[in-house]
Amino acid sequence: MLKSLQTSLRSTLKQQCLNKSVYRMSSTVACQAQRSQPEEPALFHEVGSARYLTLNRPRVLNAMNIDMVESFFPMLQAWEKSEAAKMIFLKGNGRALCSGGDVKAFLELLKRKDPKIHYILDLDYKMFHYIATMKTPYIALMDGITMGAGAGLSVNSAFRIATENTVFAMPETTIGLFPDVGASFFLSRLDGRIGTYLGMTGHTIKSHDVLQSGIATHFVPSAHLPALQSRLISLDTSDHDTINDTINEFSSEHVTRQDSKDQHFTLRGDIRQTIDKCFQYNTAEEIVDALKRDGSDFAKAARDTILKRPPTSVKVTLQHIRLGINMGIMDCFKMEYALWQKFAVRHDFSEGVISQLVTKQPPQWQPASLSDVNDDDMRHTFFDTPAPHDIELLNDDTYFTSPYRRYALPSETDILNTLTENPTWQQQDLTRHYMELSHGKFGIAEKVADIWERNKLATNAPKAASATATATATAT
Numbered sequence: 001m002l003k004s005l006q007t008s009l010r011s012t013l014k015q016q017c018l019n020k021s022v023y024r025m026s027s028t029v030a031c032q033a034q035r036s037q038p039e040e041p042a043l044f045h046e047v048g049s050a051r052y053l054t055l056n057r058p059r060v061l062n063a064m065n066i067d068m069v070e071s072f073f074p075m076l077q078a079w080e081k082s083e084a085a086k087m088i089f090l091k092g093n094g095r096a097l098c099s100g101g102d103v104k105a106f107l108e109l110l111k112r113k114d115p116k117i118h119y120i121l122d123l124d125y126k127m128f129h130y131i132a133t134m135k136t137p138y139i140a141l142m143d144g145i146t147m148g149a150g151a152g153l154s155v156n157s158a159f160r161i162a163t164e165n166t167v168f169a170m171p172e173t174t175i176g177l178f179p180d181v182g183a184s185f186f187l188s189r190l191d192g193r194i195g196t197y198l199g200m201t202g203h204t205i206k207s208h209d210v211l212q213s214g215i216a217t218h219f220v221p222s223a224h225l226p227a228l229q230s231r232l233i234s235l236d237t238s239d240h241d242t243i244n245d246t247i248n249e250f251s252s253e254h255v256t257r258q259d260s261k262d263q264h265f266t267l268r269g270d271i272r273q274t275i276d277k278c279f280q281y282n283t284a285e286e287i288v289d290a291l292k293r294d295g296s297d298f299a300k301a302a303r304d305t306i307l308k309r310p311p312t313s314v315k316v317t318l319q320h321i322r323l324g325i326n327m328g329i330m331d332c333f334k335m336e337y338a339l340w341q342k343f344a345v346r347h348d349f350s351e352g353v354i355s356q357l358v359t360k361q362p363p364q365w366q367p368a369s370l371s372d373v374n375d376d377d378m379r380h381t382f383f384d385t386p387a388p389h390d391i392e393l394l395n396d397d398t399y400f401t402s403p404y405r406r407y408a409l410p411s412e413t414d415i416l417n418t419l420t421e422n423p424t425w426q427q428q429d430l431t432r433h434y435m436e437l438s439h440g441k442f443g444i445a446e447k448v449a450d451i452w453e454r455n456k457l458a459t460n461a462p463k464a465a466s467a468t469a470t471a472t473a474t475a476t
Helices: 002-018 028-036 066-079 103-111 116-132 184-191 194-201 207-213 222-235 240-250 269-278 284-294 297-308 313-326 327-344 346-359 375-384 414-422 427-437 444-454 464-473
Strands: 041-046 050-055 087-092 097-098 138-142 144-149 159-162 167-169
Touching: 041 066, 050 066, 050 222, 066 116, 066 159, 087 097, 087 222, 097 138, 103 116, 103 346, 116 222, 116 327, 144 375, 159 207, 159 240, 184 194, 184 327, 194 269, 194 297, 194 313, 207 444, 222 240, 269 284, 269 297, 269 444, 284 297, 284 313, 313 327, 327 375, 414 427, 414 444, 427 444
Parallel strands: 050 087, 087 138, 097 144, 138 159, 144 167
Antiparallel strands: 041 050
16 A cells, blocks of 8 residues: 555656646756655655654755655655554654755755745645644654754654754754744743744754753653554554553653763753843843843853844844744744745845855854844834735644643643642642653653742742742743
8 A cells, every 4th residue: 555655656746747837846857856866855664553754865964855845745645644544653864853954955946046946935834734733643753853844844743752862953043044844833832931042042952951841742762762663553543642641651750861861951940040031022132131131151152142143033033933922833834934935035044054054154144233133124024014925725724732732741831830729739749740640751850840949939939939820821
C-alpha cells in the first residue's frame, strides 16, 4: 500500500514538473535538480499502524526546501485521511530534525523575480497550518537541531519530544526576517515573557529550557527513543491520552543527569525575573532601556544582541507576538503569510542572508537604529496595509489554546492557580500533586521549585500568591 502510494505521488509530482503554470514550483529547473540529487529529500515507511516521515538532507542539517515539502506534504495528507494510520513520527537523519528553511535558495528566486516564490510560500503555510490542525497523533522527535522551519514542523503538533541533543532557536531576526511558521502563536503563549525574549534575540536554548518553557511536551533520553517508539507502535492506538501516558513513562524523574548530558534549566531564578521585568513592555526602546537599567550580565548580553539585529525585524517581531496572544492559530498563520510577502522584498532580508551565509561580514541594516523606525509607520506598513496575496488554507480549523496543551509541563499560571486553590500547601504538596497527575514526569519538580522560589511562596502567603497568579495570567 505504501509503495503504491509513493509511486502515485511521484507520478503526480512528475506531472507537475511538466506543467507550465508559474504557480507550480516544479519547473524544469527544479526537475533537473531533482534528477541530479542522489537522495530523496524525505523518506517514508510504516511499521504496523505507525507511519514515519524522516527528513533526509543531513548534509545541510535537513534544511527544508520545496522539493522536501512537495515530497512529504501529500503523504501527510494521505495518512491523515487513512484509518490505517494511527500515529505519525517525524524524524530527521543526522544531527538535526530540521535546521530551518533553505533561505539562500529562496533569495536566489527573489533575485530572479521568479513568480514561483508565491507558490512556495503558499504551499509552506498551508502545510504548517495543516500540521497544527491534524487529528492523527503526530509525534515530533526533536533529537537534534530544531530551528526556524523545524519549529513549524514540530512545535504546533500534539507531541514534541526533546532529548539531550535538542538545540532550539527562532533565529529569523539575524537574517532580516521575523519568527514565523506559527511563532506568533506559540511564542506568545510561553510562560511569562520568555517568548518575547526568544523571538527578539533569537537566543539558542537546549533540552531542559525547551521542556521547561513549553516548547517541548516531554524529555526522553535519545538512547531510549527506539524503545519508546516500539512501545507506542505496540499500542496500535490513535488515542492521544494513551500515547501521552506511555511517553510519560519514558519521561520520568528517573532520568539521570548523565542521560541529559548534565544540562539544567537556565531560564529560571534571577534570569527569569529579568526576562519578565524587562520584556514586559510594548516598544523595543522601552525593553532596551529596561535591560540597560537592570545591568546584569544577562541583561547586557540580551541588550547587545537586540541592538545588533535589524531594527525593523525587532519591532515587527515584538508587535506580532503581542498581537498573536489574542489570535487563533489560523489567523496567526495568515498574519505571518502577509508579513512574509512584505519582508521578502526588503533590503534587510537579502542583506541578512548574504552577510550570514555568503560574505560573513557584519550586515548593514536599513534603517540602522531603533529610533529610525517609527512605530506608527511600522504598524501601518506591516500590519494595517493588506499584502498583495491572500492565502486559502486547506481547512478552517483554529484554536486559541492548543487542544494538546495538557501534555506539556503545567504552565506557571496553572501552578499558581493550583496553589491559590490550596493555600495551605507547601512546595512538596504542589510537587506531589503534579507528579501524580503526570506519572512522575521529568521536569515537574524543577519547575515547581523555581516558581516557588521566584515568587517567594515559601512563607505561604496566599494573598501574594493570588496576586502573582493574576499578574502571570495577564502577562501570558
